[in-house]
Amino acid sequence: MSDVAELERVADQGRAPGRRRDDATRRAILRAAFDIIEADGYRAFTIEGVAARSGAGKTTIYRWWPSKEALAVDAFMSEIGECGQGQDTGSVIEDLKATVVRISENLEGKTGRVLAAILGGGQNDLETSIQFRDRFMIPRRELGRATLQRGIASGELRPDLDVDAALEALIAPIYMRLLMRLGPCDAAWAQRFADTVIRGLVAHKPS
Amino acid sequence: MSDVAELERVADQGRAPGRRRDDATRRAILRAAFDIIEADGYRAFTIEGVAARSGAGKTTIYRWWPSKEALAVDAFMSEIGECGQGQDTGSVIEDLKATVVRISENLEGKTGRVLAAILGGGQNDLETSIQFRDRFMIPRRELGRATLQRGIASGELRPDLDVDAALEALIAPIYMRLLMRLGPCDAAWAQRFADTVIRGLVAHKPS
Amino acid sequence: MSDVAELERVADQGRAPGRRRDDATRRAILRAAFDIIEADGYRAFTIEGVAARSGAGKTTIYRWWPSKEALAVDAFMSEIGECGQGQDTGSVIEDLKATVVRISENLEGKTGRVLAAILGGGQNDLETSIQFRDRFMIPRRELGRATLQRGIASGELRPDLDVDAALEALIAPIYMRLLMRLGPCDAAWAQRFADTVIRGLVAHKPS
Amino acid sequence: MSDVAELERVADQGRAPGRRRDDATRRAILRAAFDIIEADGYRAFTIEGVAARSGAGKTTIYRWWPSKEALAVDAFMSEIGECGQGQDTGSVIEDLKATVVRISENLEGKTGRVLAAILGGGQNDLETSIQFRDRFMIPRRELGRATLQRGIASGELRPDLDVDAALEALIAPIYMRLLMRLGPCDAAWAQRFADTVIRGLVAHKPS
DNA sequence: CGGTAAGCGAGACGGTACGTCAGGTCTTGGG
DNA sequence: CCCAAGACCTGACGTACCGTCTCGCTTACCG
Numbered sequence: 001m002s003d004v005a006e007l008e009r010v011a012d013q014g015r016a017p018g019r020r021r022d023d024a025t026r027r028a029i030l031r032a033a034f035d036i037i038e039a040d041g042y043r044a045f046t047i048e049g050v051a052a053r054s055g056a057g058k059t060t061i062y063r064w065w066p067s068k069e070a071l072a073v074d075a076f077m078s079e080i081g082e083c084g085q086g087q088d089t090g091s092v093i094e095d096l097k098a099t100v101v102r103i104s105e106n107l108e109g110k111t112g113r114v115l116a117a118i119l120g121g122g123q124n125d126l127e128t129s130i131q132f133r134d135r136f137m138i139p140r141r142e143l144g145r146a147t148l149q150r151g152i153a154s155g156e157l158r159p160d161l162d163v164d165a166a167l168e169a170l171i172a173p174i175y176m177r178l179l180m181r182l183g184p185c186d187a188a189w190a191q192r193f194a195d196t197v198i199r200g201l202v203a204h205k206p207s
Numbered sequence: 208m209s210d211v212a213e214l215e216r217v218a219d220q221g222r223a224p225g226r227r228r229d230d231a232t233r234r235a236i237l238r239a240a241f242d243i244i245e246a247d248g249y250r251a252f253t254i255e256g257v258a259a260r261s262g263a264g265k266t267t268i269y270r271w272w273p274s275k276e277a278l279a280v281d282a283f284m285s286e287i288g289e290c291g292q293g294q295d296t297g298s299v300i301e302d303l304k305a306t307v308v309r310i311s312e313n314l315e316g317k318t319g320r321v322l323a324a325i326l327g328g329g330q331n332d333l334e335t336s337i338q339f340r341d342r343f344m345i346p347r348r349e350l351g352r353a354t355l356q357r358g359i360a361s362g363e364l365r366p367d368l369d370v371d372a373a374l375e376a377l378i379a380p381i382y383m384r385l386l387m388r389l390g391p392c393d394a395a396w397a398q399r400f401a402d403t404v405i406r407g408l409v410a411h412k413p414s
Numbered sequence: 415m416s417d418v419a420e421l422e423r424v425a426d427q428g429r430a431p432g433r434r435r436d437d438a439t440r441r442a443i444l445r446a447a448f449d450i451i452e453a454d455g456y457r458a459f460t461i462e463g464v465a466a467r468s469g470a471g472k473t474t475i476y477r478w479w480p481s482k483e484a485l486a487v488d489a490f491m492s493e494i495g496e497c498g499q500g501q502d503t504g505s506v507i508e509d510l511k512a513t514v515v516r517i518s519e520n521l522e523g524k525t526g527r528v529l530a531a532i533l534g535g536g537q538n539d540l541e542t543s544i545q546f547r548d549r550f551m552i553p554r555r556e557l558g559r560a561t562l563q564r565g566i567a568s569g570e571l572r573p574d575l576d577v578d579a580a581l582e583a584l585i586a587p588i589y590m591r592l593l594m595r596l597g598p599c600d601a602a603w604a605q606r607f608a609d610t611v612i613r614g615l616v617a618h619k620p621s
Numbered sequence: 622m623s624d625v626a627e628l629e630r631v632a633d634q635g636r637a638p639g640r641r642r643d644d645a646t647r648r649a650i651l652r653a654a655f656d657i658i659e660a661d662g663y664r665a666f667t668i669e670g671v672a673a674r675s676g677a678g679k680t681t682i683y684r685w686w687p688s689k690e691a692l693a694v695d696a697f698m699s700e701i702g703e704c705g706q707g708q709d710t711g712s713v714i715e716d717l718k719a720t721v722v723r724i725s726e727n728l729e730g731k732t733g734r735v736l737a738a739i740l741g742g743g744q745n746d747l748e749t750s751i752q753f754r755d756r757f758m759i760p761r762r763e764l765g766r767a768t769l770q771r772g773i774a775s776g777e778l779r780p781d782l783d784v785d786a787a788l789e790a791l792i793a794p795i796y797m798r799l800l801m802r803l804g805p806c807d808a809a810w811a812q813r814f815a816d817t818v819i820r821g822l823v824a825h826k827p828s
Numbered sequence: 829c830g831g832t833a834a835g836c837g838a839g840a841c842g843g844t845a846c847g848t849c850a851g852g853t854c855t856t857g858g859g
Numbered sequence: 860c861c862c863a864a865g866a867c868c869t870g871a872c873g874t875a876c877c878g879t880c881t882c883g884c885t886t887a888c889c890g
Contacts, residue, residue, distance in 0.1 A: 043332070093409065096408075119327065119386070120326065120327040120328065121327065125250070129387070129388065130388070133387045133388065133389070137387060148408075151408070155410055156409065156410060157408050157409060157410055158406070158407075158408060158409065158410045159410065161403070161408055162399055162400075162402075162403050165396075165399050165400045165402075165403035165404075166403055166408055168380040168383070168384065168389070168400065169376050169380055169400065169403060169404050171383075172379045172380035172382075172383035172384070173375040173376055173379035173380070175379075175383055176375070176378075176379035176382055176383055177375065177379070179326070179386075180336065180340045180344060181336065181337070181340070182340070182375070189372075192369050192372050193369075193372045193375065193376065195369075195372075196368070196369050196372035196373055196376060197372075197376050197404060197407070197408065198407060198408045198409055199365070199407045199408075199409060200365075200404070200405060200406045200407015200408065200409070201303075201355075201358070201364050201365060201368055201373055201404065201405045201406075201407065202300065202363065202364060202365065202405060202406060202407070203362055203363060203364055203365045203366065204411055
C-alpha cells in the first residue's frame, strides 16, 4: 500500500465499508414527510405514507430515524434552515420588537402548521420533544439573550431584569397562539404584543 | 306499569323510552381515561384500553364521545373541576401575581402531565383543540381580565394597556413551560416571571 | 328471569356473549386459500393474499388459524370432503387395487397439486405436518386395513402378513410420485404398481 | 510465457482472467447452510443467516446459487457424499433387503432431518425439486435396479416383474415415513418392510 | 510491472409479507 | 334504549428477508 493511500485511510479514520447512504433518498424522505404534515396534518403523517410518497422503502426510513417523531423534527428543521442573527439598529427596544416580529412571521403559513403538529405530536415521545426544544426553540430564544444583555448594559433596560423570564415572556405566547389557534401571528399582533411586554403593565407616575 | 313509574314518565315530559344512561359507567370511563393518560402517557391512551380498564364496552364509549380526544378533554375537565375566582386584595399587582402562581401550581403534578398530553394530542384533532381551548384555557385566562381592567381603572396599570396582549403574556409561558419541559412551574418561578411581565423590561428614568 | 330462560341458558352451558363467528367469512377464507394454492402455488400463498381475495381482514384469519400451514390444511380438507369407504367385491385383491386406483385418481389435478404443496410446506411447521397426517393421510390409509384383514381371514393373503408394512407399501408411493413429480398418478400406473406390491417380487416354484 | 503455462491455458480453454473463486468461502457457505437447516429447521434457513454464519457476503451466495433451494440441495449433497454401490452376496433377496436397510439408516439423524426439510421446501421451487430428484433420489433408487435385474435373470425374482414399480415400492415408503414422521426408519422396520414387499401380499397354495 | 477483470465483505436500497395493535362498526343476548 | 362481549374490516405499525445495487479492497492473469 502506498504512503498516500495509507495517509488517506488514516485521515478517513477507517471509513466503514459498504455502500454509502444515498443522499437523494434522504432528501426525498424529508421532503415527503414535510409535505404530508403540511398538506394533511400530523394525523395523516405515517411512515408508510412517507415511504410511498418518497419512493423509499420503509426499512430505509427506520434505518435512519428511530421514530416518526424524530423524522418529523428532521423534516421540519431541514425545511426552515438556519435561524439567522439578531440585529443591532441602535435601539435595543426596536431590535427586540423586530425579533419577535420575525419569529412570528416565520411561523405563519406552512412552517407554522407543521410546527404546531410537531409540537403536539411530540407529546407522544419524550426524546423528540427534547430534540425539538434543543434544536429549534432554544436556539431561537437565545437570539434575544444578547440583545437583552446589551440593553441592560446600555441602560435601556432595567438593570435588575431577569433575562430568562423576559425571554420566555417574549417567545412563549407566539408558539401558544399558534398551537391553540388563538389568532393569527401576524406582524401587527406581534408588534402590539412585544410592545406590551417590553413596556410592562404598570403605570409610571409622571416624572 | 306502576303508578310511580307512570308519574316519572309524565314528569320527564315524555322522556325517550328505554334504559337510561348509566352514570356509574360514565364515571368509570372518565376515570379510566384520566388514569391511563396520567400513568402511561397519551400514546398509551386508547379506546380499547379505556374499555378494558373501565369494564365498559367500546360501543358505549363511542356512543357518548365522538373521538378519543373528546374523551380526553372530558376526562381532564371532570378531574380538575371549576377554575375558581379571581381575588381582590386591594393591590391589583398582587392579585395578578397570585393568579399566575395559582395557575402554575395547579398544573404541577398529575394534572399538568395530563394537560400537556391533551394539548399535544389535540393537534390531531381540530375540534378537540378548540374544545379544550374554549372549555379550559380561555375561562382560566379570563380570570385575569377583570383584574387587569380594575387595575387600569384604579391607575395602577397603564391606561393604554392592551389587555389581550397582557393576558397572553401572563398565561402562555406557563403552558409552554409545561409543554416543552423548560423547567418546573413552581411558585418561585411564577413569581419571578409574573413580576418581570408586570414591571416590563424597560428602565425608567429617575423622576 | 323466567324458568324457561334459565333452562335455555343452562342448556347452552353459558354460551359466550357477543357476536358469533360469521360462517360465510370462514368459507370465503378457506376457498380463497385453496384457490391461491391451486392457481399460483404454495409460494404465492400468503395470509395477505388470502385476506385480500376473500375480503376478510388479516386479523380474522389470525383469530381462527394459528399459522398459514394450519389454514392450508383446513382449506384442503374442506375442499376434498370425506374419504369414502372401502369396497367389497368378493375379491380382496381386486378391492385393494381399486382402493389404490381410487386414491391415485383422487390426487390427480387440482387436489394433488394442493396436496403436494401442503405436504412440502408442512415441513416448516411440525404441528401442521402432524395434523395433516392425522386428518388426511392416516384415515385414507386405514381404508385398506379392514380389506387386508379380510384377505388374511379368507386365506387370500398371507396369514403372517405385516399389515402396517403392507399399508405403507401400498400408499406411500402414490404420495411420493406426486411430491417428486416422478410421473403421473393415473389409473394405469396405479394398477401396475398395486399389482406388483400385491404379488410380491419373488418367483414361486411351479407347484 | 512458459510452455507449461501456455499448455495450462490451452487446457483451460482460455480461462477467464480475474480472481478465482475462493473454495474456502464456498465450503463455509455450504457448511453454514447445512448446519442451519439441521439445527433450526428449514424455516430458519435464510440467505441472510447463511451469510452471517459463514462470514460471506450475500452477493457471493447469489453469485453462485440461483436460489436458496439450490443452495440447500448443494449443502445436502456435499454433506452426504457418494451413494455407494450395490452389493452382491449371492442372494438377490438379501441384497435388496440390505439396500433398503442401508438407505433407511442413512436417513436417520441429521441427514434425514435436512432431507425432509429440503423435500418439503422444494415444493416452493420446481427447479430444485427436480434437481434434488435427479441428483439424489434417482441415483439411489437405481442402485437397486441392477440387483432386481440380476434377480430376474437368476430366477429368484418373477420373470414378469415391473422393475420400476418394484423400485418405487421399495424406496418411497422410506422417504414418506421420514417426511410424515410416521415412525423411525430404523433397521428393524426396514427389514420388516422390505420383507413384506419382496414376498408380496398374496398367499401361495402349498405346492 | 502495470492494467484489467473478476471475486469478495459490507451494507444501503426498494420491496413484500409478516404478525400485532387499535380504530370504528356491527351483531348478539340480556337488563 | 342501554349495556358488555366480541367478531369484523381497515390501516398502520415495526421487523425480517428478499434480491439488487454500489463501494473499496483483494487476487490473479496478461500484455
